[in-house]
Amino acid sequence: MSNLNKVMLVGRLGADPEVRYTADNTAVTTFNMATSESFKDRMGEWQEKTEWHTVKAWRYLAEKAAKLKKGNLVYVEGKIQSREYEGRDGVKRKLIDIVATDVKPLFTGTQNQEQGERRDYSPQRETVEDDFVPEDDVPM
Secondary structure, three states: OOOOOOEEEEEEEOOOOEEEEOOOOOEEEEEEEEEEEEEEOOOOOEEEEEEEEEEEEEHHHHHHHOOOOOOOEEEEEEEEEEEEEEOOOOOEEEEEEEEEEEEEEOOOHHHHHHOOOOOOOOOOOOOOOOOOOOHHHOOO
């Protein structure tokens, strides 16, 4: 069996993305996003747990992600990548990033207008002729 490293997240940005460029002028955008889940604890009380994820987008995707804003709801697809480094205090640390292969804004047209933008990234609904036939009218 082959291996699989795939992540799909829907969450909100905690801050505006940060864009940087490598020595060879390759764009990389980094942003933090929060995902939350609600659950009942042993006492039957609702709890909410929030996880923070560091997302990195490269090249053309970095330019796309750079247009996002704090609070935007986004869909991110990618892979988990870990890296280790030694801190100034000499202690080894491990970071886990999400390397994005797709970033899709999910915010609505109303939110765009509040941010001074005119784009609408929300899914478009098609107008379809109403072919609905009530179940009792279907010939047997």
